[in-house]
Amino acid sequence: MGRSRVASWVVGIILAIGAIAVVVPIVILFLSSFKTKASVFVISLAPDTFTLDSLAKALSPGLLHALLNSLIVSTLVTVIAMFIHAMAGYALARFEFPFKRATFVIVLGSLMIPLTTILVPLYIVVRVMNLTNSMAGLILPLLFNAYGIFLFRQFYLDFPRELEEAAELDGAGRFGTFLRIVLPLSRPVIVPLTVAFFLGTWNNYLWPLVVNQDQSLQTVQVYLANQISGYNTSWNVVIASAAISVVPVFVLFFFLQRELRDGIATTGIK
Amino acid sequence: MTTYPRGRRARRDSLAAVAFLGPDLVGLLVFVFLPIAFAIYVSFFSWNLISPMQFVGLANYQRLLTDSEWWLSLGRTLQFAVIYVPILFVLALALAVGFTKLSGRVSGVIRTAYLMPFAVTSVIASTLWLFLYQQKTGYLNAFLNLLGIPDQPYVGSTSQAIASVIAVVLWTNLGYTSMLLLAAIKQVPVELIEAARLDGANAWRTFWSVTFPLIRPTSVFVIVTSTIAAFQILDIILVMTSGGPADATEVGVLYIYKRSFERLEMGYGSALSVVMFVILLVISLIQLRFTRRSNLEA
Numbered sequence: 001m002g003r004s005r006v007a008s009w010v011v012g013i014i015l016a017i018g019a020i021a022v023v024v025p026i027v028i029l030f031l032s033s034f035k036t037k038a039s040v041f042v043i044s045l046a047p048d049t050f051t052l053d054s055l056a057k058a059l060s061p062g063l064l065h066a067l068l069n070s071l072i073v074s075t076l077v078t079v080i081a082m083f084i085h086a087m088a089g090y091a092l093a094r095f096e097f098p099f100k101r102a103t104f105v106i107v108l109g110s111l112m113i114p115l116t117t118i119l120v121p122l123y124i125v126v127r128v129m130n131l132t133n134s135m136a137g138l139i140l141p142l143l144f145n146a147y148g149i150f151l152f153r154q155f156y157l158d159f160p161r162e163l164e165e166a167a168e169l170d171g172a173g174r175f176g177t178f179l180r181i182v183l184p185l186s187r188p189v190i191v192p193l194t195v196a197f198f199l200g201t202w203n204n205y206l207w208p209l210v211v212n213q214d215q216s217l218q219t220v221q222v223y224l225a226n227q228i229s230g231y232n233t234s235w236n237v238v239i240a241s242a243a244i245s246v247v248p249v250f251v252l253f254f255f256l257q258r259e260l261r262d263g264i265a266t267t268g269i270k
Numbered sequence: 271m272t273t274y275p276r277g278r279r280a281r282r283d284s285l286a287a288v289a290f291l292g293p294d295l296v297g298l299l300v301f302v303f304l305p306i307a308f309a310i311y312v313s314f315f316s317w318n319l320i321s322p323m324q325f326v327g328l329a330n331y332q333r334l335l336t337d338s339e340w341w342l343s344l345g346r347t348l349q350f351a352v353i354y355v356p357i358l359f360v361l362a363l364a365l366a367v368g369f370t371k372l373s374g375r376v377s378g379v380i381r382t383a384y385l386m387p388f389a390v391t392s393v394i395a396s397t398l399w400l401f402l403y404q405q406k407t408g409y410l411n412a413f414l415n416l417l418g419i420p421d422q423p424y425v426g427s428t429s430q431a432i433a434s435v436i437a438v439v440l441w442t443n444l445g446y447t448s449m450l451l452l453a454a455i456k457q458v459p460v461e462l463i464e465a466a467r468l469d470g471a472n473a474w475r476t477f478w479s480v481t482f483p484l485i486r487p488t489s490v491f492v493i494v495t496s497t498i499a500a501f502q503i504l505d506i507i508l509v510m511t512s513g514g515p516a517d518a519t520e521v522g523v524l525y526i527y528k529r530s531f532e533r534l535e536m537g538y539g540s541a542l543s544v545v546m547f548v549i550l551l552v553i554s555l556i557q558l559r560f561t562r563r564s565n566l567e568a
Contacts, residue, residue, distance in 0.1 A: 011371045012380075018365075019383035022441065026386055028409060029398050041407035084293040091290035095283040103291060110302045112554040116502040116523055117547045120530040120539045121309035122301065127319075144297040174286040203391035205505040210531065221393040225509050228397055235401055242397045246390055253389040257382055 032236070033058070033243035040236040058240035065216070066223035067245060073135070073208075073219060074201040077142045081197050082190055084143070089152025090178055093159070104153075110146045115207065123210050133214040141211075142201055148193055155189040156182070195256055202249055220245045306547065313541035318534040330541035340542065342517070343525035346432065350521055351500035354436050358496055359489070361444055366451035367477065381452075384445030392442065396509035399438045400425070425511050428518040435510055435519055439503060447492055454488035455481060494557035498550055522546060 032040050034050050091097075092104055115122070122141055123132075131137030159182070167177040205221040212218065224245060227238050313330050315323040334340050369381060387395065402410045403424040411421045424434040458481050466476040482489075504523045507513065513520035513528070520528075526546060530539030 008371045011368050012376065015365070015368045015372065015380050016376075019380045022445070023383050023386055025398055025402060025441070026390065028402065029390075029394075032401070041404065041409075084297075087290040088294040091287045095287040095290070097284040097287035100287075103295065106295070106298065106303075110298050112551060113302050113306065113547070114498065114502055114550065116504050117543060117550055118302070118305040118309065120526065120536065120543050121305035121312065123531075124312065124319075124536065124540075125301070125305050125308055140297070141301045144294065144301050146298065149294055174282070175289070178290075199389070199391075203393075205391075205393050205509070221391060221505075224393050224397060228400065228509060229512075235404075238397060239401055242394045246394050249389050249391065253386075257385070 029239060029243050029246070033240035035236060037234055037236045040239065054236040054240040055244065057234075057237045058244055062218075063220070063223060063241055063244065066218050066220040067248070069217055070202055070220040070245075071248070073138055073142075074198050076139055077201045078194055078197040080139075081143050081145070081148055082194060085148030085193075086152050086183060086186060086190070087178065088149045089154075090156050090182060092149070092153045093156035094164075107146045107149050110144070111150070115141075119206060119210060126211055132211050133217065135217065137211050138208060138217065138219075142204065142207060145197070145200075148197070151189055151193060152186070155186065159185070191256065195252065198252065199249060309540040309543050309547070312537055313544050315537045317536040319536055320534075323537075326537065330538045333538065334541055334545065339517075340522075340525060343520050344522045346518075346520060347501055347522040350432060350436065350503065351497050353433070354439060354500045355493060355496050357436075358440055358443060358447055359493055361440070362447035362451055362492070363489075365444070365448035366455055369448070369452050370455055381445070381449070384448060386445070387442045388446045390442065392505045393509055395438055395442050396506050399434075399441075400510055403434060425519075426515060428516050431511055431515060431518040435503075435507055438506055438510070439500075443496070443499075447496070450492055451485065451488060454485040458484045490557065494553060498553055501546070501550060501553075 033055055034052070036051050036053060040054070088107075092100070092107070126132055126137050126141065129137075131140070163181050163185070164177050167181045172180065203221070204219075205225060208217075208219040208222050209225070212222075224238075224241055227233070227241060312323070314325060314327060316326045316329070317323040365384065369377065372380065390398070402408055403426075405411065405421060405423055405426055410424070414420070414422065423430060425431050462480050462484075463476055466480045471479065502523055503521065504527060507519050507521060507524055508527070511519045513524050522542075523546065526539055526542045529535045529542065
């Protein structure tokens with residue numbers, strides 16, 4: 001007994017040291033955003049040269065505009081994706097119709113086609129549709145991630161039929177039943193997927209970079225990357241901008257950390 | 271519940287299915303499958319987006335066969351995957367096993383800590399690590415100096431650039447991957463573990479002969495998806511090094527990106543995309559063979 005106690009203490013200490021090493025860069029990110037250009041590289045835990053100057057410089061209209069754009073794009077993608085994927089997953093789980101298997105194979109097949117691989121042809125397709133430099137061009141290609149459909153289908157396969165049957169007897173149509181009975185009870189799958197789609201879209205750098213040259217639609221990741229590649233990188237401002245743009249995601253992360261952890265455990269989504 | 275006549279019910283179902291599945295199917299066809307068909311089509315042409323497309327037959331494919339820059343970049347992708355995937359898997363597995371030994375509040379806090387970099391997006395992670403990697407003034411070199419190790423160049427040198435980028439990718443994905451493995455380990459029936467212990471096996475043996483074989487499907491899933499992810503790392507490299515120094519981090523997808531969007535060789539870029547797609551398809555098919563079919567069908 002005593003031996004396994006000691007062993008679990010040793011494991012705990014090793015894991016804690018590792019955890020500190022993993023978190024320290026994030027702590028440095030936030031602390032450094034309170035430093036000046038001269039002190040940003042000085043190692044000190046409590047910034048003796050504490051200043052809001054860098055943060056104020058970072059909070060330019062450009063960054064705020066980019067943050068707003070990212071918020072709009074991520075929210076629209078998440079809301080629309082939840083809705084259409086829930087419907088598609090529900091149909092695949094519940095309805096009997098011709099070519100059902102073929103449809104499911106198409107959905108699964110698309111999982112094997114990651115965005116990076118089709119970046120070039122996707123750009124060409126969107127360009128042919130005349131959607132480059134537009135909100136629609138930014139959003140549409142990010143919606144169709146079949147993981148959403150797949151996970152909703154898995155969820156609805158285990159969903160109790162009785163509720164829907166009662167609603168249908170009351171005269172509600174397929175869509176009415178789905179909207180009023182099924183969707184409100186889908187929280188266990190909607191929460192982790194919402195986090196996944198929101199984070200995924202917020203994080204996406206390549207697609208906005210490629211499809212959009214319009215300054216007014218610039219997302220925050222593109223804005224940040226441009227700041228680094230600029231000449232004379234002022235690290236204090238760059239780090240402060242990065243710290244500001246990570247805050248919305250961290251808020252979401254901390255509110256939903258439990259569900260996110262369980263979500264990964266049950267669904268394996270990113 | 272068969273209150274409806276069969277035929278009517280089926281027709282109602284079919285109509286509803288069209289309405290429910292319509293948006294997704296159209297979207298998947300236009301934004302996922304059409305680009306692939308288009309890539310194959312464009313790969314037989316020479317096209318700079320501006321002047322009209324010119325049919326060149328198999329010229330783009332012949333060109334890539336002898337394009338040493340392409341093969342070198344593909345080699346770097348392979349090098350990236352061969353270093354990244356085993357380290358990720360071993361560390362994540364060790365972490366997951368470690369987590370099972372902890373309980374209570376502390377365990378939740380520690381797991382959340384490992385998961386935190388996952389919430390730092392790749393551009394911000396790249397920015398942050400570029401900052402830490404700074405040569406004369408950076409935090410990492412200052413830390414190494416404390417330990418008596420001289421300054422390292424990190425992304426500034428051809429020999430350390432790939433490893434430095436891999437470290438960032440590991441940092442962001444380690445916690446997430448260990449959660450996947452932890453979930454699998456937790457599903458191993460306690461009775462099996464206890465039976466093995468009663469038979470006199472120590473913890474080490476029990477893990478390798480009971481737990482490890484039982485989490486094989488998840489292990490395969492983790493290894494294959496991280497390999498596919500490793501083949502596609504583009505954003506972090508683009509921000510941190512743009513392929514430099516001296517092409518040391520110019521991986522396959524970055525080479526495709528540069529040919530297509532910097533030199534506007536859309537035909538050649540499409541041919542390269544098709545080849546990359548086929549490589550990833552083969553890896554995915556291997557995964558499908560290994561993971562039980564029932565996982566997808568159930």
